Amino acid sequence: MSEQMNLTLKVWRQKNKNEKGRFVTYQAKEISEDMSFLEMLDVVNEENTKKGEDPIYFDHDCREGICGMCSLVINGRPHGPEYGTTTCQLHMRHFHDGQTIVIEPWRAAAFPVLKDLAVDRTAFERIQQAGGYININTGGVPDANEIPIPKRIADQAFESATCIGCGACVAACKNASAALFVSAKIAQFAHLPQGQTERYERAQAMVDQMDAEGFGSCTNTGACEAECPVGIKLDNIALMNKEYFTAKLFREEDIH
């Protein structure tokens, strides 16, 4: 039989972007260790709803660790205490009866709080819109096997492409830097032959936008890599830097 536990939650509540937030304490009762963290919050929310209290707002969608919508800093750790796990895949068996859990939203100037624990991550959207693609139209492309890509290269590109865009890297970084996210996008295309034609332009455009959004700079603490739920590596950041400096120092190009 699964263990039942009672927990104390200290949750950040904030009505909207403009109002000030504060911590509110809730009791989570009879929590099963088989629940996911978000299911635990569901239970608390159902209780709150029955009492007529506004439920705690948090972002979530697929609940299988791939959509990147869920967030939450749990006891100081983005996506909670387990490594390589999103909040939706974090289970309550990693907590113990009587524990106090502090739940905060991602904190970054570029990620303003929308409500309670949900933040606005559209900064990531704008960075990708600045250059996170290959400029081709639908149709009129060569056969898929026309350009062989060595397995090693394809695998490297894949490793970078697994980023789920959750923003845990920003949340974990003491500087709220988005370097890991941006670099994963740049690296995916920098590895692939299809990405070569615009590679330097892309690095500059995306870095420019990253800075314009107000993210901090990378000081290589490695916190992002440690907290990334899908294991994106710091090597991506090194590659991004190389792409950017090469562009700037040896091939400065216009961006469009």
Next chain:
Amino acid sequence: MLDSKVPSGPLAEKWSKYKFDLKLVNPANKRKFTVIVVGTGLAGSSAAASLAELGYNVKAFCYQDSPRRAHSIAAQGGINATKNYQNDGDSVYRLFYDTIKGGDYRSREANTYRLAEVAGNIIDQCVAQGVPFAREYGGLLDNRSFGGAQVSRTFYARGQTGQQLLLGAYSALNRQIHKGKVEMFNRHEMLDLVKIDGHARGIIARNLITGEIESHEGHAVLLCTGGYGNVFFLSTNAMGCNATAAWRAHKNGAFFANPCYTQIHPTCIPVSGEYQSKLTLMSESLRNDGRVWVPKTRELAQKLRKGEINVKDIKEEDRDYYLERKYPSFGNLVPRDVASRNAKEAVDDGRGVGKTGVAVFLDFEDAINRMGEDAVRAKYGNLFDMYYQITDENPYKQPMRIYPAVHYTMGGLWVDYNLMTTIPGLYALGECNFSDHGANRLGASALMQGLADGYFIIPYTVGDYLSGLGFDPVDKSHPAFEEKRKEVEDRLNKLLSLKGNKTVDDIHKELGHIMWEYCGMARTAEGLTKAKSLVQNLRKEFWQNAKVLGTNDELNMSLEKAGRVADFLELGELMIDDALNRAESCGGHFRLESQTPEGEALRKDDEFSYVSAWEYKGDNLPSELHKEDLVFENVELTQRSYK
């Protein structure tokens, strides 16, 4: 009365000939048209990007904070295409045939053939976008055989093909947003359709952050809003997946086709308690090496559930490997529907396992003994890890517990060959429409269909419609917009006024139980009739006793959920109506009244070889059934057998 607009001529030439016959919009005139795209999964993102590339103005909507989070992202397995790179005899016709047969002869030949025809282009397109498909050491694309297919035609990107394809389409979308051709509305939910003179001319959407009710006008509206599996509360869908856009379109006159066709996937992680919010799918490739069983007797099963005995205590002769026993030639590899139904039978018989008793074993002990633990790890390691993470049970040491879960809905808005619904100017793409998968979808075809519709079909067919419209902008001051906006506001206010005792989730869970019990894998006329009145009562209860908190002008999940559940309650009833009408077993649906002497599914082609397209007639009025007869000119209908 239902004109599918399927062109005449030989199957293989239909689409090319039809494309030529479609009217075009002059490149300089395309910018005079605006197309609204609702939903940004594979179908929506690809359609929005492709139409913007052509020069149309696009307004795209999604309820998530980014288009990239649409639930297409969660597809694991792969995407089919008839490249025949493996030289194993694949062809467009073979994929077409497999899809028609897999759909148990309940899909439209011409649509299905077209899907198979454009599938190869999808792979080219995705590779050009930088999608990192799996490759062989020589640098060429790798393929695998999937879902029991006889050829290796499935392209994949490890276990996250959906994510990689969606990121590809999303990157194309981002490019057009950057160019100003697509205006993107994140955290917006479509709440109604606006029609002018019978044509779809816009939508009413709620800005989920501010609660503002916005009117958006367009010359055409594309619904790419996915399926309605969340009617069942528990499914492998994302939490936010909903049927509201499609259902609103239905209530505005779009016919809803085959609503009872849902796919139930056999290898999901079982429910662990009432609090469960969603179900997680594990690739069905697990059945290649895992053996499905339950204890032979109820007594043993009960002892096991109570923890009085251990799995290891159950002797080999006391285990019932029911799939191997009943289907000796296919064994554990029977199709999804058969595997699912038999699991349910075992559980209903009281022989289920796990604490809840609602699960069967999928045992790898033999595989580990045969291949060694390392070989099993190499093949299934990530799935075993996922299982361990969720259940805290080590599948190398004890059998996995699995149970079927709702996974996909083949039914959806009725569309013609142009993907247009019965409302002119309103289109449905991807899982949102009904057309290509019949009564059961083959593995690795959902991604294919979403992208085929968005990249390669809608860009042609929407032009044909727009070219006949003239170049006037849509009249946003038309009273229809204000009327609909008012309706939406009234509805929201009505929802916000609900101050009863039950949470929306409570009611949603009840709905899920009813649907799962009576309109799930096995159905009877009696059960469905009972379910219909249960759902009707539940709907009444919802509007009397639900509790919705907060106000409209904020992020309000209570309100969001309430609106969706209100629509699920209505759609659920239509699903039951459809299931009642379809008194045959086909695809994933077993009607107990319609079985062979051996107890297998019996399809009734003479009676039910049609698409059920339901027309909404008004609140509390029975929907009207329209039938589109399915004509099979190219394939011969056969009964499936897995004995």
Next chain:
Amino acid sequence: MSKSKPLLSSTLGKKLIMSLTGIFLCLFLVVHLIGNLQLFKDDAGYAFNTYAHFMTNFTPIKIVSILLYLTFVLHAVYALVITRKNKAARPIGYNQSSGNANSKWNSRNMGVLGTIILIFLVTHMQNFWWKYHNDQVPYVQYEKNLDTQEVTSQALSSDEFTNYLVTYKTAENGDAIEVIKSQDLYQQVEYAFENIGLVLLYVIAMAALSFHLIHGFQSAFQTLGFKHRRYIGTIRFLGIWVFGVIIPIAFAAIPVYIYLVR
């Protein structure tokens, strides 16, 4: 078409400055240490003082030293600029800290470590550089027998010293003698390190330097994007063992040795 923003206005450009100045400062440490090791020689400072004179008067080295001062300033100023921007990137902090669960303490506190090093530098420069350049250190005269290589020394009063001077004379036995009048920085070092407080400051500062470089050296190469599999091991070794351990310990050993032994 538009121009991308200038290099130095970007977060990456600023980090490039940090990286390049950091690597240059690391190189300086090596040279500085090699020079300072002469303090261990028990030669009344002959080697050290002549070396000090050379380093402060040879024109190419003077040019390099100006570059060095500039580098120090750049490293510190950019650190400040980046830190300010980074603080602004998270106006509201977390209630709970993730501690060491995801990163090393020193990597998160490079600014603190840098500040300790800066305080140390001010003291260090004031004690030696300033006094040396402003005639506030003792004077010494060496007589070196160029045939036997024997060196004798005697302190000079300030009246006896005008500037650094090398003259030659012949000894009574006919040997050639080199006579050097010099500022005695060696002696100044010995004076200074009689103070246990200063010795402690130096040891603490070198500990800070150690932590600073264990992160900083490798980080500089990461920032540059220089992360080839073939060199990564070498860079890690240099960063941790050479710059993080050997060099700071060697530097710290000087005041400790002088305090304890002399």
